[in-house]
Amino acid sequence: MDSTSAREQALAAAREQALDAAEELFYARGIQTVGMDDIRGASGVSLKRLYQLFPAKELLVEAYLERRDVRWRQRLAEHVDGYEEPGRRILAVFEWLGQWFAEPDFRGCAWINSYGELGATSPRVVAQVRGHKGAFKDYLGGLVTAAGLPGALTDQLFLLAEGAMVTAGIARSTEPAEQAGGAARVLVETQRR
Amino acid sequence: MDSTSAREQALAAAREQALDAAEELFYARGIQTVGMDDIRGASGVSLKRLYQLFPAKELLVEAYLERRDVRWRQRLAEHVDGYEEPGRRILAVFEWLGQWFAEPDFRGCAWINSYGELGATSPRVVAQVRGHKGAFKDYLGGLVTAAGLPGALTDQLFLLAEGAMVTAGIARSTEPAEQAGGAARVLVETQRR
DNA sequence: CCAAATGGAGAACGTGCGTTCTCACCTTCG
DNA sequence: CGAAGGTGAGAACGCACGTTCTCCATTTGG
Structure with missing residues (x-):
């Protein structure tokens, strides 16, 4: 017997669809201007299920930022891992930023935007933003120390x-x-010498 | 006879009070979470006058960003003008940023925050943000060229x-x-040598 | 001193939206 | 088969808020 029943799979699928729609709409138009009904329309997930998966909009926002954080850092790491030389790996970060900026639907940093929109009102969003920026900085720190460079450079x-x-x-x-x-x-x- | 009648003075005063309240509230809590009624309560300017001075909330927001831009760059320039040596003047910019960050009610850059909040929906806000950032960059550019340094440094x-x-x-x-x-x-x- | 315009306080209107509820329709399992 | 529970579509509810309107007091200009 599966550890994931048919019902659980359906819920997981709906969750992904909802997050797909949330990511596309929230990132493109901002969070406050996108209603739960828009998410339903774009995802095909009924309001009832939406609220079953995410008991409040704020939790959907949180999940959106969380999933995007994982994927974002993964994409960055994949690009950096194309290089071996420690100094080169640091520059690869900025190279990847350029690729990201060039994407047609690029609208700035989702976390910075979310912070501007909800930083004053939503502690959960603030936590997500700080978490993401902290993780990115830690990643940079790893590259810097791997190159034998001083931490202040990070x-x-x-x-x-x-x-x-x-x-x-x-x-x-x-x-x-x-x-x-x-x-x-x-x-x-x-810093090299 | 005055070029400014009593009525005009009253209007100008109400405008300043409205902008004072708008700046305090918008900057502290974000724009969307502050209602026109909050502005009225904090400024003492009636709704009727508010709408007479700013026919829509978006125009009040625009005026808020515009006035803040002028004052912000003025404060920065005043600090930088405390120094003569061109290289020192450049570093004074970052010194002043530190003073700004230390203010008790500091909540990040008003324009970056506004962009995150309304960049996707309000062209007027976008124009204000681009204008402000452009002006700041131009100011930096002036300091750089005055120091005889290459423009790319800007x-x-x-x-x-x-x-x-x-x-x-x-x-x-x-x-x-x-x-x-x-x-x-x-x-x-x-770049110096 | 009076008519006309102005202003303030706040009600009212319309709308958008987060969240919940209704109800008819399945699915499931005893 | 039949009862119990879950589901989708969408209506409904409450509330917040941008904007306008009402009503009355006040001012202003002739």
Whole structure:
């Protein structure tokens, strides 16, 4: 007998459909302007099931950010893992940012946007944003120490990456990735000796 | 006879009171969670007058961002003008960011937050945000060229400043200012010879 | 001093939306 | 087969809020 019954599979499938719709709509139009009814329409999951899976909209938002965080960091890591040399791996981060910025539906950093929208009212969203940014910074920190570089460099590279994300979102441009990458190269080189 | 009649003065005063309340509330709690009635309560300006001064909430938001932009850049320029040496003036920008981050009611960059909240729905807000960021970048550019440094440095310093603002807002910390300032110093020094 | 316009307080209107409820229709299992 | 429980479609409920309107007091200009 399966550990996952037919009913459980149906619930899991509905959950993914709901999160797919939530991600697409929330990211594209913001969270507050998307109603639960829009999620239902885009996902095909009934309101009843939606509220069964996520007892409140805030929990759906939380799950959306959580799943996106895992996937986002996974995609980044996959790109970085295409390189071996520690210094090169650091620059690969900014390279990947450029690829991300170039995606046609890019609308800035989902977490920064969510923070701007709900940072003052939703502690769960704040926790997700801090968690995501903390995880990204930790990842950067790993790359820096693997390259034998001082930890203080991590913060600087992190700020460059954050600045690039906001600016790419606001200006609808991919340039910030190269500009940040250039600055990162200089900072890394300076620390190398 | 005055070019400003008593009535005009009253209107101008009400406008300032409305904008004072709007700035305090919008910045602290976000724009969508503050109702026009909250603005009335905090400002003492009646709804009728509010709508007479700003025919729609979006226009009040626009005016709020516009006035804040002028004041923000003024405060920054005043701090920078405390220094003469061109290289020092660049670093003074990050110094001032640190002072700003340390203010008790600091809640991140008002424009980045507004963009996250309304960037997908309000073209007027988007225009204000792009305008403000453009003006800030231009100001930085002036400092860079005054120091005889290459223009490409402007973009890098801008990204550091933006990253510091977002991060200070999300993490509720003033550290990003020093971290960004440290990176800026390295970037400037590297270009100096 | 009076008519006309202005202003404030707050009710009212319309709408959007988060959340719950209704009800008819299955599915399931004894 | 038949009762019990879950499900989808969508109505319904409550509330918040942007915007407008009502009503009365006040001011203003002739």
